[in-house]
Amino acid sequence: MTVRPENRENEIRVKGKSMGRERSGEQRAGRVAAASKFGDMLERVTVLFEAPSLASLAGRTLLMLAGIVVMALGIDIVVRAGLGNSPISACPNVLSLAFTQVSFGVFMLVWQCVLVAVQIVILRRDFRAVDLLQIPISVLFGLCIDLFVQLLGPLAPATYWQSCLWLVAGMAVLALGIVMTVLSRTVMNCGEAVVQAVSRKTGIRFGTVKVGFDCTCAALAIICAFAFTGHLAGVREGTLVCAAFTGVIVNVYMAAIRKVQALLSDDPEPQPAEEA
Numbered sequence: 001m002t003v004r005p006e007n008r009e010n011e012i013r014v015k016g017k018s019m020g021r022e023r024s025g026e027q028r029a030g031r032v033a034a035a036s037k038f039g040d041m042l043e044r045v046t047v048l049f050e051a052p053s054l055a056s057l058a059g060r061t062l063l064m065l066a067g068i069v070v071m072a073l074g075i076d077i078v079v080r081a082g083l084g085n086s087p088i089s090a091c092p093n094v095l096s097l098a099f100t101q102v103s104f105g106v107f108m109l110v111w112q113c114v115l116v117a118v119q120i121v122i123l124r125r126d127f128r129a130v131d132l133l134q135i136p137i138s139v140l141f142g143l144c145i146d147l148f149v150q151l152l153g154p155l156a157p158a159t160y161w162q163s164c165l166w167l168v169a170g171m172a173v174l175a176l177g178i179v180m181t182v183l184s185r186t187v188m189n190c191g192e193a194v195v196q197a198v199s200r201k202t203g204i205r206f207g208t209v210k211v212g213f214d215c216t217c218a219a220l221a222i223i224c225a226f227a228f229t230g231h232l233a234g235v236r237e238g239t240l241v242c243a244a245f246t247g248v249i250v251n252v253y254m255a256a257i258r259k260v261q262a263l264l265s266d267d268p269e270p271q272p273a274e275e276a
Contacts (some may be wrong), residue, residue, distance in 0.1 A: 057186075060184045060185060060186050061184070061186055063180055063181075063183065063184040063186075064180070064181050064184035064186040064187060064188070065140070066180055067177045067178070067179075067180030067181035067184060067188075068137060068140055068141050068144065068177065068181065068189060069144050069177070070173060070174075070176055070177030070180060071141070071174055071177030071178060071181070071189060072141055072144035072145045072147075072148055072177075073144070073148050073173055073177070074086075074170050074171070074172075074173035074174025074175070074176070074177055075088075075089060075145060075170070075174060076145060076148040076149055076152055076170075077152070077166055077169055077170030077173055077174075078166075078167060078170035078171065078174065078238060078242060079149075079170075080152050080155065080156065080157075080166060080170070081157060081163045081164070081166035081167040081170060081238055082156075082157065082163050082166075082238075083163050083164070083167050083236050083237055083238025083239075083241075084234070084235055084236030084237060084238035084239035084240075084242075085221075085234055085235070085238075085239055086170075086174065086239070086242050086246075087213075087214035087215070087217035087218045087221070087239060087242055087243040087246075088191040088214070088217055089108060089111075090217055090218055090220075090221030090234065090235060090239055091107075091111060091217060091220050091221045091224055092104060092107035092108040092110070092111045093107075093221070093234045094221050094224045094225045094228070094229070094233055094234045094235065095107045095224060095228065097229060097233045097234050098224070098225075098228035098229050098233070099228070108138070108142055109135075109138060109139070109142070112134070112135065112138040112190040112191075113135065115134075115190035115191060115193070115194050116131070116132070116134055116135065116190055116193075118194050118197075119131065119190075119193055119194055119197045122194070122197045122198060122201060123197050123200075123201075126200075130187065131187060131193065133187045134187055134188070134189065134190045134193055135190075137187060137188075137189060138189070138190060141189060163238075167238050167241060167242070170242075171241075171242055171245060171246050171249060172249060174242075174246055175246050175247075175249035175250045175253060176253065178192050178210070178246075178250055179250055179253045179254060179257070182196065182206060183257070191213070191217075192210075194213060195209045195210045195213050198213070205251060206247075206250065206251075206254070207247040207248060207249075207250040207251030207254065208247060208251070209247070210246065210247030210250055211243070211244060211245075211246075211247035211248065212247075213247075214242060214243035214244070214246055214247060215243045215244065217243065218235070218239050218240055218242075218243040221234065221235050221239065222235055
């Protein structure tokens with residue numbers, strides 16, 4: 001049976017209209033989805049720029065910056081004790097003593113970049129692009145260290161026991177700065193950020209991981225000292241004491257903070273702000 005040309009033309013028109021309606025429906029659905037996504041994005045931006053959120057972010061940022069300054073002061077007090085460097089800066093210090101043509105600051109910056117790379121390996125997809133701000137923060141860290149070196153210049157312990165007291169004081173100040181950066185929940189110093197990354201992945205307390213990290217840094221510094229200078233340049237008993245006990249002091253601070261939170265909370269069960 002032959003199909004008349006008029007009927008075929010009608011079928012083509014009907015199919016064309018149907019396909020047009022389908023396409024317009026798909027386009028309409030796409031526009032609705034795009035509008036929905038834009039609405040969600042707009043809502044997120046609105047929430048982000050609410051006054052309370054900005055105030056909270058500003059406060060946490062100030063806490064982080066203050067923590068960086070306190071950490072720098074703690075490191076300089078430890079160094080001023082004359083019993084060795086802090087573990088986080090031990091390797092760059094040893095390398096600067098071995099290769100005098102490169103400054104301690106340059107080695108410190110390279111070390112911080114290595115620690116950022118370690119975080120990327122540990123966290124992978126969980127690594128945030130904003131954490132790259134650790135690098136400019138490291139520049140601030142170095143500037144504060146140089147400033148406190150000048151301010152503490154006239155002061156120095158006269159006896160070995162005074163040096164021990166300076167070492168303990170420096171460890172306490174350093175641990176306080178570390179706790180401040182952790183509680184800020186913003187961007188931390190590279191060393192503490194590595195510790196936090198390991199703590200998140202393993203579930204081990206921050207202070208406990210800190211002890212392991214510091215001991216590792218001290219061991220690397222000892223290896224570098226023997227490899228490049230032939231003796232323990234820049235590494236003394238104070239370095240090992242800092243490696244073993246700074247994280248313990250961090251745990252003590254965090255436990256005290258949790259107790260204060262429990263006292264101030266209406267909930268009878270303590271609710272820590274952040275597990276360290």
